[in-house]
Amino acid sequence: MRLACAAAVVTAVALVTGSAGCSNRDSPRAHPKRPTGPPVVASAGPGGVQVVTIEVDDGLRFRPSVVEMRPGKLTIRLHDGGTTPHNLRFTATDRGISNVVGGQTREATFTAAAPGTYSFVCTYHERLGMNGSVVVR
Numbered sequence: 848m849r850l851a852c853a854a855a856v857v858t859a860v861a862l863v864t865g866s867a868g869c870s871n872r873d874s875p876r877a878h879p880k881r882p883t884g885p886p887v888v889a890s891a892g893p894g895g896v897q898v899v900t901i902e903v904d905d906g907l908r909f910r911p912s913v914v915e916m917r918p919g920k921l922t923i924r925l926h927d928g929g930t931t932p933h934n935l936r937f938t939a940t941d942r943g944i945s946n947v948v949g950g951q952t953r954e955a956t957f958t959a960a961a962p963g964t965y966s967f968v969c970t971y972h973e974r975l976g977m978n979g980s981v982v983v984r
């Protein structure tokens with residue numbers, strides 16, 4: 848299984864580097880996956896790229912936390928409606944979307960050619976169960 852980053856388009860905000868606040872002291876196993884609702888099917892966008900918006904806020908959850916798509920390209924728009932910074936990182940590839948906070952939206956387009964489940968986390972709040980997955984059918 849492979850999830851490749853095809854392109855990254857960022858809204859007009861400063862590029863944030865690094866991952867301050869990340870800690871691996873606690874095992875993620877202590878906080879199992881808890882879907883925040885039913886899976887959401889990514890919608891068809893321009894050029895055959897599938898699109899989904901994932902909302903985050905001070906509740907420390909991805910909504911939706913499970914996204915379903917067909918094999919192909921998926922643009923994820925990560926919108927933070929709160930004041931807590933978040934990011935999104937696919938655990939198998941270390942690719943994802945860097946910090947959003949305070950009303951910002953960042954998006955990136957990924958290619959998932961093969962069916963499978965691709966897990967992602969917010970690296971800041973992984974230990975608190977902030978995780979999700981893209982299911983390619």
Ligand SMILES: [Cu+2]
Nearest residue numbers: 933969971972
């Ligand atoms: Cu977070």
